Amino acid sequence: MQILNLQSSFLTGRIPWPVFNISSLRALDLSNNSLTGSLPLDKFYNLPALKELHLSTNQLIGSIPSFIWECKTLETLDLSKNNFTGGISKRVGNLTSLQNLLLDHNMLTGELPSEIGNPKLETLYLGSNNLAGRVHPEVFNMSSLIRMSLDENNFNGSLPFSMWTTLPNLQVLNLDNNKFTGMISSSIANASKLTFLSLNFNSFTGPLPTTLGKLRFLKRLFVGANNFTRESSTPELKFISSLTNCRELETMELSLNQFNGFLPTSIGNFSKTVTMFNAFGSHIKGTIPSEIGNISSLESINMDSNEFTGSIPSTIGKLARLDRIYLEHNGLQGSIPAELCQLKMLGDLYLNENMLTGPIPDCLGELKSLRRVFLHLNNLTSTIPLSFWNLNDLLSLNLSSNSLSGDIPSQIQNLKVIRELDLSWNQLSGDILSSFSSAQSLVFLSLAHNTFRGHIPQSMGNLISMAYLDLSHNDFSGTIPQSMVKLGDLNYFNVSFNKLEGEVPTDGPFANFTAQSFVQNYALCGLARLNLPPCRTNSPSHSWSRNILKYILPPIVFAILIVAIITFLLAIKRRSREISTEISLGEGSLLQQFYWRRLSYEELLEATDSFSTNYLLGTGSFGSVYKGTLLDGSEVAIKVFHLQSREVTKNFDAECEVLASIRHRNLIRIHSCCVNRDFRAVVLEYMPNGSLEKWLHSENYFLDMLQRYKIMIDVGLALEYLHFNHAPAVVHCDLKPGNILLDEDMVAHVCDFGISKIFGNGETMVQTKTLATVGYMAPEYGEKGIVSTSGDVYSFGIILLETFTGKKPTDDSFGEELSLKQWVSKSVEANSVIEVVDRNLIHEEDQNFCLMEQCLLSILHVGLLCLSDSPHKRINMRNVVTRLENIEVPLVKKL
Numbered sequence: 040m041q042i043l044n045l046q047s048s049f050l051t052g053r054i055p056w057p058v059f060n061i062s063s064l065r066a067l068d069l070s071n072n073s074l075t076g077s078l079p080l081d082k083f084y085n086l087p088a089l090k091e092l093h094l095s096t097n098q099l100i101g102s103i104p105s106f107i108w109e110c111k112t113l114e115t116l117d118l119s120k121n122n123f124t125g126g127i128s129k130r131v132g133n134l135t136s137l138q139n140l141l142l143d144h145n146m147l148t149g150e151l152p153s154e155i156g157n158p159k160l161e162t163l164y165l166g167s168n169n170l171a172g173r174v175h176p177e178v179f180n181m182s183s184l185i186r187m188s189l190d191e192n193n194f195n196g197s198l199p200f201s202m203w204t205t206l207p208n209l210q211v212l213n214l215d216n217n218k219f220t221g222m223i224s225s226s227i228a229n230a231s232k233l234t235f236l237s238l239n240f241n242s243f244t245g246p247l248p249t250t251l252g253k254l255r256f257l258k259r260l261f262v263g264a265n266n267f268t269r270e271s272s273t274p275e276l277k278f279i280s281s282l283t284n285c286r287e288l289e290t291m292e293l294s295l296n297q298f299n300g301f302l303p304t305s306i307g308n309f310s311k312t313v314t315m316f317n318a319f320g321s322h323i324k325g326t327i328p329s330e331i332g333n334i335s336s337l338e339s340i341n342m343d344s345n346e347f348t349g350s351i352p353s354t355i356g357k358l359a360r361l362d363r364i365y366l367e368h369n370g371l372q373g374s375i376p377a378e379l380c381q382l383k384m385l386g387d388l389y390l391n392e393n394m395l396t397g398p399i400p401d402c403l404g405e406l407k408s409l410r411r412v413f414l415h416l417n418n419l420t421s422t423i424p425l426s427f428w429n430l431n432d433l434l435s436l437n438l439s440s441n442s443l444s445g446d447i448p449s450q451i452q453n454l455k456v457i458r459e460l461d462l463s464w465n466q467l468s469g470d471i472l473s474s475f476s477s478a479q480s481l482v483f484l485s486l487a488h489n490t491f492r493g494h495i496p497q498s499m500g501n502l503i504s505m506a507y508l509d510l511s512h513n514d515f516s517g518t519i520p521q522s523m524v525k526l527g528d529l530n531y532f533n534v535s536f537n538k539l540e541g542e543v544p545t546d547g548p549f550a551n552f553t554a555q556s557f558v559q560n561y562a563l564c565g566l567a568r569l570n571l572p573p574c575r576t577n578s579p580s581h582s583w584s585r586n587i588l589k590y591i592l593p594p595i596v597f598a599i600l601i602v603a604i605i606t607f608l609l610a611i612k613r614r615s616r617e618i619s620t621e622i623s624l625g626e627g628s629l630l631q632q633f634y635w636r637r638l639s640y641e642e643l644l645e646a647t648d649s650f651s652t653n654y655l656l657g658t659g660s661f662g663s664v665y666k667g668t669l670l671d672g673s674e675v676a677i678k679v680f681h682l683q684s685r686e687v688t689k690n691f692d693a694e695c696e697v698l699a700s701i702r703h704r705n706l707i708r709i710h711s712c713c714v715n716r717d718f719r720a721v722v723l724e725y726m727p728n729g730s731l732e733k734w735l736h737s738e739n740y741f742l743d744m745l746q747r748y749k750i751m752i753d754v755g756l757a758l759e760y761l762h763f764n765h766a767p768a769v770v771h772c773d774l775k776p777g778n779i780l781l782d783e784d785m786v787a788h789v790c791d792f793g794i795s796k797i798f799g800n801g802e803t804m805v806q807t808k809t810l811a812t813v814g815y816m817a818p819e820y821g822e823k824g825i826v827s828t829s830g831d832v833y834s835f836g837i838i839l840l841e842t843f844t845g846k847k848p849t850d851d852s853f854g855e856e857l858s859l860k861q862w863v864s865k866s867v868e869a870n871s872v873i874e875v876v877d878r879n880l881i882h883e884e885d886q887n888f889c890l891m892e893q894c895l896l897s898i899l900h901v902g903l904l905c906l907s908d909s910p911h912k913r914i915n916m917r918n919v920v921t922r923l924e925n926i927e928v929p930l931v932k933k934l
Contacts, residue, residue: 052672068093077101115139166190190215197221228253237261252281261292269300283308301325307333356381435459452477463487476501485509551912705757707790726780753787774834814848829910836905845877
């Protein structure tokens with residue numbers, strides 16, 4: 040046999056050692072399977088003729104065995120996308136025939152050996168590891184090298200000026216997300232074959248050389264999130280002029296730098312291949328050249344958060360393929376050019392926080408492609424174009440803080456999918472029509488600080504998704520509609536400074552609103568806690584009251600007592616049957632119910648070496664978890680329950696019942712269970728990266744900002760599924776970092792459903808005597824044993840704060856006078872997070888400090904919204920996920 044190719048064959052288990060003992064083998068390809076375990080020991084190696092070894096995209100672990108470095112005939116070695124650990128041996132220099140080395144997406148550590156510099160090497164992929172240190176000059180001295188990727192590591196130091204001369208055949212260079220410093224030499228022009236150059240997220244300094252324009256084959260240029268500047272000889276960004284010579288250029292990422300210069304008019308000379316020009320947050324000044332309209336292939340203009348002045352060029356209207364315009368946070372003046380109406384593919388229009396004046400062009404409402412329109416914080420006047428209310432697919436419209444007038448027409452009923460509508464701080468007037476009831480997806484509505492009048496329509500109670508409603512500072516009259524008590528997601532409500540009267544509702548979300556929601560109205564009445572006068576009632580006569588007490592009340596009380604006694608006796612009888620049934624659970628009953636593959640006790644013993652402590656992953660109050668390897672080679676986690684009490688048996692049954700029915704990417708998956716008279720265990724998928732608890736609070740483990748953000752999104756999606764998309768709803772009850780596990784790709788999975796509750800028959804709240812973990816329990820859970828989905832939201836909020844501050848809720852620095860919530864809240868109120876977030880996440884000297892700080896402020900704010908003492912005032916998990924996904928993490932969503 041010379042070639043063995045089993046790629047993409049759904050293989051599992053370990054690789055049998057005889058595969059590496061086929062002396063005639065020239066090519067072995069086992070890539071894209073689910074193979075596990077480590078590679079065989081050196082003594083099984085006998086591959087004298089091997090030229091190609093492909094093991095990528097599996098689940099292999101351990102260090103790279105030394106026999107690989109002795110395969111001197113190897114031309115291609117691909118171990119990428121596995122879980123290999125350890126370093127790269129200096130014996131890599133023995134592979135003198137090696138042309139392609141792919142070790143990316145593993146967990147390799149240490150420095151890069153200089154011996155890797157092979158004169159025949161064409162491909163070197165080492166990205167997404169934990170390699171560190173300086174890159175030896177010999178690595179940049181391989182004249183045959185075509186593709187090099189060192190991204191997502193911890194390499195530092197500067198690049199040698201000579202590298203562009205010693206790498207004449209280089210086409211792809213990716214150094215993203217490292218700690219490289221220094222300047223980019225003008226000799227980069229010598230690497231004339233470059234097509235892809237990515238230097239994002241480093242600490243490079245100095246001007247970008249104008250010799251970039253000599254890279255005639257360059258297609259993609261990414262230099263965002265560095266400290267690049269302009270050349271001092273001119274205020275214009277000359278390197279942009281030079282790039283117009285790159286006639287194959289398609290995408291440019293220049294954002295988050297320190298250019299402090301002007302865009303040249305030569306920007307219009309870019310080739311017709313350019314589709315993306317990103318340059319946000321880079322201190323670019325002056326006007327936007329009208330010549331930008333010549334780049335006919337452009338699909339996205341992303342130049343927000345700069346220092347642009349002047350008007351928006353009308354020539355942008357010529358860019359027929361444009362679907363996104365981001366020019367917010369600048370100093371643009373003049374009117375919104377009507378030529379934008381020619382952009383038939385435009386989906387996002389962000390012009391907010393500028394100094395724009397004049398009316399909104401009527402024709403904008405004819406762009407049926409519009410999804411998000413943000414024009415707030417300008418000086419716009421006149422009325423809102425009637426055509427805007429015909430944008431059937433509009434998701435967000437923010438026109439707040441302008442000088443718009445007029446009323447809202449009945450056509451607003453056409454906005455059936457809109458989620459955010461902010462018209463506050465204008466001069467709008469008229470009645471609020473019942474047509475609003477059609478917008479049942481509306482989550483955020485603010486009409487504050489206008490002159491709206493009339494009654495609040497009863498149909499407002501149909502806005503079932505509403506979470507934020509501000510009608511303050513208007514001229515509304517009449518009563519607050521009783522129908523609004525049905526708005527279960529409403530957590531912010533403000534009708535202050537109006538002319539409302541009548542009784543304030545007390546049910547639903549109104550049970551949690553404070554006096555600030557109702558101040559300065561005409562004649563509202565209600566509860567004393569709202570600082571309102573009591574409502575008048577028509578009292579019955581004293582004789583009628585006496586008759587009720589004498590003749591009607593006693594029979595009613597007697598009947599209630601009889602029903603209560605009967606109900607109590609039936610409950611006792613039913614409970615005794617349940618206990619009898621539970622005790623009589625026979626071997627295999629759970630297996631029959633959920634149709635799992637049965638595993639015997641003996642198989643579990645063999646998988647764990649008789650439950651050896653060497654395989655122990657952790658111990659909790661209800662059981663212990665072991666790592667095991669089944670006969671087919673698959674690695675699993677085996678949770679063995681300590682059957683010291685009936686409570687533990689209930690815990691086992693609850694976990695089985697929940698795990699049997701849930702199916703979600705971010706929830707732990709059950710493989711099997713084992714049930715004997717004296718033994719209970721569940722077999723779960725194994726998570727090689729352990730728990731979030733370990734990564735947050737153990738030495739030698741660190742999560743960057745993006746990893747933490749993605750993990751919390753994963754956990755939020757899991758809870759959203761349990762609360763909203765699983766029938767019946769499931770409440771986890773014990774969410775904490777120790778119950779959040781991370782797989783090989785750092786994707787989070789929620790586990791441990793031992794004390795979870797399944798809600799049925801319309802239940803929204805139950806009571807329990809089982810307590811969860813101190814610090815993560817909601818107040819109503821700890822004090823009264825009340826369990827609801829809001830309790831999970833509270834736990835999530837605590838974990839969110841803990842994840843980004845690095846502080847446990849039970850930290851010694853907190854006591855009776857201070858809690859994690861209070862500590863973070865003070866910092867958020869002061870609009871600063873530098874004192875509370877994990878000190879390794881952000882530093883004031885960081886080049887994008889302001890953006891990162893704003894992002895962290897938004898994240899912590901979401902956490903605080905989860906932590907209201909009242910469960911009814913907390914936002915739900917669906918809104919939590921939406922808010923987190925809408926947070927702009929620096930560069931992540933725009934690259």
